[in-house]
Amino acid sequence: MSEHNEIDHVSGRSTTGHEWDGIKELNTPLPRWWVLTFYATIVWAIGYWVVYPAWPLVSGYTSGLFQYSTRASVATDLADLEKLRGQKMAVLGSASLADIEKEPALLALARARGKTVFADNCAPCHGSGGAGAKGYPNLNDDDWLWGGSLDQIMQTIQFGARSGHAKTHEGQMLAFGRDGVLKKDEIVTVANYVRSLSGLSTAPKFDAAAGKKIFTENCTSCHGDNGKGNQELGAPNLADRIWLYGSDEETLVETITNGRAGVMPAWVGRLDPLTVKALAVYVHSLGGGR
């Protein structure tokens, strides 16, 4: 700006010399503190470029003297969390499953941990509250395919059912129809017989004696004489009110014809031992197990 010293007579302040239609602009400089702060931010920015990642390059970026990375920071946080969790969970290591359930502090810890692990790993099949679905057992009830004690639940979580693991639960429902063991009408008869075990209604022309004969010859080896099931083999109790796949005749015929072999994966190696322990206690506490 050129030399300019005009003083506005109204305000007594100098003007910038700009004039529009007789209106002049007062020279009102920015406050000194503002200008100094502004310069300080510029200095700050330069320092920031030097120490922090700032400028994009062709295949990368300037990483800065501090070598800061948000990804590394998250990894550190996660490692810290694991460490903290490990310290907290360590108390579960020395206690037995039964002790954990009896000691309120340990029970609360195991349930809290078990709940999150369940939501992350188990809920996709068993539902967020463990209510199950067709083919996926409800974990809140008192009917257990492979046993509902704390130890049995832990065993099942570790090695699964038909999971391919060396220690997994084995045993399956054979495909009596598909494999030609039973004929169609025999299957319908035995399906009605199975319904009668738990007091469900049967078809009008159902021959109970024939049904019992077919059942005794084909089914009792796994399901027992009275259809009470066998947890060693994962054979469900057919005389109770709980049905994994459904109790209507059509579903039973389908089950007997094609067999069933639901799979529960083995979690040993995927979840650490303390987590499995917490999970077992949590699942047991859902319905009190057996």
Place this chain on the structure above:
Amino acid sequence: MNKPVSPDDLITDEDGPLYAPRRKLYPQSVSGRFRSIKWRLMVLCLGVYYLLPFARWNRGLGAPDQAVLIDFPNHRFYFFFIELWPQEIYYFTGLLVLAALSLFLMNALGGRIWCGYLCPQTVWTDLFYAVERLVEGDRRAQIKADAGPMTAGRAGRRVLKHAIWLMIAWWTGGAWVLYFADAPTLVRDLATLQAPAIAYVWIGMLTASTYLLAGYMREQVCVYMCPWPRIQAALTDELALNVTYKYDRGEPRCSVKKAFDIRALGKNAGDCIDCNQCVAVCPTGIDIRDGAQLGCIQCGLCIDACDAVMTKVGRKTGLIGYDNDVNVQRRVAGKGEIFKPVRARTVVYAGLITAVCAMMVYALMSRTLLDVNVLHDRNPIAVRLSDGAIRNGYTLRFLNKRAFDRVIAIDVDGPADAKLHVIGVDAVTPDRPSIVLARDATTEARVLVMAPFDEKAEKSVPVTFRITDIGLGEVASATDHFVLP
């Protein structure tokens, strides 16, 4: 001929400019009735603030023994015999309501009593002014020094003043953090640099705010920052007593000698001798003779200054005093003064204060020290068991606000033949499980209720969990629903 327009005329209305750069004030020392009231209140307020964290109160083993403690890590607030949990925060709402109503009542009775005597801004500013006068001398000495060159002595005094100010400010911040942790321990930790960083941060922040607000911003806080002067002006009425210059008696102002001459002629001369002492002592730099105004915090120091002068010139004191415009008008009209502290406004405020106090005391006396909350399982809502019975799962959360552990028994009342099972509790007494509640804490339990399936039963029936303190007999209950699948 054009009269030059001053910029002040453009932005000024009759109440003064919206904002003016601060001019430094040099309030003169003064003594008298109100000054001594202010000294005493200052000692009381600061004494309570600085020393209260060190008061002890025995609450039994394991509980903190600090009388007033805000324990954030453990979510507890202790005030002598009262212990509050976070969900009882509404007591603070009650306190805030009480504070507001008390402010209104003070305002209706005697104007800005809060501003003039009790507000922390006033108290600390008053203290800082006292330090300033002690170190740099009274009003005249300070004005003279500021006008003159910076000498070594003056610089030394200035450094000393700021040092004392900073010490007071630092002590203020230090006392603040003591309310949030065990005071003696924290003092030791602070001294040995073992205290948590957050304590130093807070002390730093409050040191800075005290130093700035009481040392530099002073009356600007009252004039520009504080909302209360504006609200106060809307809440007052014509009968409220305010620090008032009695212009009926004071005007026209003239010197003692001139007044003598005027009165000798049989004309009217006011009592105000225009000595400006009321202005000189004012901590906000106003002239009380301009009438009621936003800048006046009504500290009463001008009353003391004027009374001293009136005594000296042999006139009646009280030219400035607690008064109001109604009385000024009435005196002018030759009527008697009226003083009505009991009127609809004050009665309503006092009534509301009493009601809120009564509600709070009742709430405090009748609050429960044992409680239970229930949350029904969301998923699954109901479970069918192998024998056809129905089971519902619940989470119970027990609150034990007493300072000792206690044993409670749980009963359930709901569907016919309902059975209760608490996870983790042995079925020694299957129908009445009992668990231990840790002192001053909540305990959570997962509870299952089983009932035989009944075709004719309703889809949902109420279920009540009743807990009984086996030792004290205290009971509490919570109700939810038992749902069929």
